[in-house]
Amino acid sequence: MHRLLKAAKFVFPIVGLALVGTAAFGQASSYPERAVRIIVPFPPGGTADAMPRIVAEKLSAKWGQPVIIENRPGAGGNLGAEALARAEPDGYTLMSSPLGPVAANQFLYKKLSYDPTRFTPISLLGTTISVLAVRSNLPAAGVKELIALAKAQPGKVTFASQGNGSTSHLTAAMFQQMTGTNMLHVPYKGTAPALNDLMGGQVDIFFDNISSSLAQHRAGRIRILAVAGNQRERALPDVPTLGESGLPGFFSSSWNVVVGPENLNEGIARKVNQALDEALKLPDVQQKYAQLGAEVVGGSPADAAKYVAEERARWRKVIEEANVRAD
Numbered sequence: 160m161h162r163l164l165k166a167a168k169f170v171f172p173i174v175g176l177a178l179v180g181t182a183a184f185g186q187a188s189s190y191p192e193r194a195v196r197i198i199v200p201f202p203p204g205g206t207a208d209a210m211p212r213i214v215a216e217k218l219s220a221k222w223g224q225p226v227i228i229e230n231r232p233g234a235g236g237n238l239g240a241e242a243l244a245r246a247e248p249d250g251y252t253l254m255s256s257p258l259g260p261v262a263a264n265q266f267l268y269k270k271l272s273y274d275p276t277r278f279t280p281i282s283l284l285g286t287t288i289s290v291l292a293v294r295s296n297l298p299a300a301g302v303k304e305l306i307a308l309a310k311a312q313p314g315k316v317t318f319a320s321q322g323n324g325s326t327s328h329l330t331a332a333m334f335q336q337m338t339g340t341n342m343l344h345v346p347y348k349g350t351a352p353a354l355n356d357l358m359g360g361q362v363d364i365f366f367d368n369i370s371s372s373l374a375q376h377r378a379g380r381i382r383i384l385a386v387a388g389n390q391r392e393r394a395l396p397d398v399p400t401l402g403e404s405g406l407p408g409f410f411s412s413s414w415n416v417v418v419g420p421e422n423l424n425e426g427i428a429r430k431v432n433q434a435l436d437e438a439l440k441l442p443d444v445q446q447k448y449a450q451l452g453a454e455v456v457g458g459s460p461a462d463a464a465k466y467v468a469e470e471r472a473r474w475r476k477v478i479e480e481a482n483v484r485a486d
Contacts, residue, residue, distance in 0.1 A: 187426025190250050194225040197417070198254040200239025202232045205321065205350030206368045206451055210284045210415045211255035213447050217438035218431075228255075232348050235323040235485055236260035237271060244273035248420045250427035255284065255417050259324040262471040266478045267324040267485035279423040280416060280463040282435040285453040287368045289330050289387040289411040291401065294360045295380060302385050302404035305364070309340035316342045319353035319365040323485035327353070329474055330366040330387065330411040332481040337406050357381055368413050369394070370452035387411040394452065414456075414470070416463050432460050 197215060201207045212228050219226040231239035240260035246252035254260075259267075261275045291302065299305040309316045320328035323346050335342055345362050347353035350371050357365045358380045365372075369386065373394055376383045385401045386392050387410055401409035417435060419428060438444055439457040448455050456466075477483070 186249070186424050187430050190424075190427050190430060191222050191224045193251065194227055195222070195250070196227050196229050196252050198239045198243055198252065199228055199230050200232065200236035200254065200256055200260050201321065202230055202349035202351065206287050206370050206413060206453060207255070207257045207321075207350075207415060209370075209451055210448070210453060211417070213444055214284065214435055214438040217441065217444065218434050221434055221437070232322075235264055235267070235325065237264060237268070237273075240264075240275065240278075241272050243278065243418070243420055246420045248279075248422040248424065250419065250423060250431065253281070253417055253419050253431065254278075255415050257413055257415055258326045258329070258470060258474065259322070261416060261418060262467055263329060263474050263478065264324045264485070266475050267483060269486060274421075277421040279419040279421065279428055280460050280467055281419055281423075281428050282417045282432050282439075282460070283456040283458060283463045283466050284415040284417060284435070284439065285448055285455050286412045286414040287370055287451065287453045288392060289326065289366050289413060290369045290372055290383045290395075290398075291334075291364065291385045291387065292357060292367050292372045292376065292381045292383050293364045294357055294362070295382055296360065297363055297382070299384070302399075302401065302406070305384060306338045306340060306405075309338070309342055313341045314343055316340075316364065317345050317362045318342050319357055319362040320344060320346050321350050321353055322346050322348055326411065326413045327366045329477055329483065331364075332483045333409070333411065333477045334366070334401075334406075336477065336481045337409060354381075366411065368452065370450075373452060392452075414466070416467055418463075428460055 197211050199208050215226040231242055236259040243254040299308050318331045353365055356362050375381045383398055385399055385404050387401050436457045439455050445455050
């Protein structure tokens with residue numbers, strides 16, 4: 160009898176795990192049975208909004224259910240991230256986010272109402288190289304002249320950003336750190352209003368995505384002085400990298416990752432990942448990403464988790480060394 164009771168202690172957990180596994184599989188196999196919401200924690204008009212919209216259309220067609228993009232801007236992306244953290248882990252609320260809410264804000268804000276390390280990484284949609292754009296009439300022909308101007312007028316040269324903790328904010332912080340300059344931060348709620356004020360001459364510089372700045376540069380409304388990649392961009396062959404301009408190792412890109420709430424069903428996470436991977440391989444999706452100046456990435460949930468962890472460590476160093484704070 161004693162042996163039977165002892166054996167039962169092992170049987171019951173195994174049966175319990177089997178039941179949990181069956182339930183999880185059942186959830187995933189029937190998913191989605193209604194509309195799926197993808198939160199974008201920034202306003203419409205920028206790459207952070209465009210990337211998930213392109214693939215959302217493909218997911219909706221594949222699943223036969225609406226896939227809705229819901230813009231929830233505010234507090235450097237924290238409002239959208241908070242909404243995701245409160246959501247049920249059933250796969251019907253996801254988030255497509257750039258750097259800030261998932262990899263930087265925890266170092267920028269004294270306190271957050273969510274823990275980004277608990278989100279469930281699903282897929283890295285794509286990356287977009289950053290560019291150093293300036294107002295068209297700024298008296299600086301290149302990066303060296305811009306640095307000289309900023310050093311001659313400490314705190315007077317203004318830089319726009321997509322918001323506190325955004326890629327543009329942290330890239331400008333890294334620029335100041337590497338050049339020994341001190342510029343004035345003017346945060347906006349997204350790319351579109353920041354770029355509009357750069358074109359209007361209300362701000363001096365903006366580390367923007369190449370996708371949003373390229374057309375304005377070609378039209379002469381702004382000037383791109385340098386790209387923040389390891390090599391020159393095909394679309395801007397005459398524009399040097401920041402490394403070529405005297406800042407070796409300077410690199411910055413925007414990216415978008417799809418994540419779910421904590422404890423998202425693993426089967427559902429895999430199902431969303433597979434659907435996104437299929438969508439990202441479609442020629443028309445790749446063409447639309449190329450038009451944005453974005454490079455398609457995709458890959459497994461583990462790949463996305465690794466990328467976010469590396470970016471979190473990289474930008475944490477910049478934030479702490481430059482003493483950047485958002486509140």
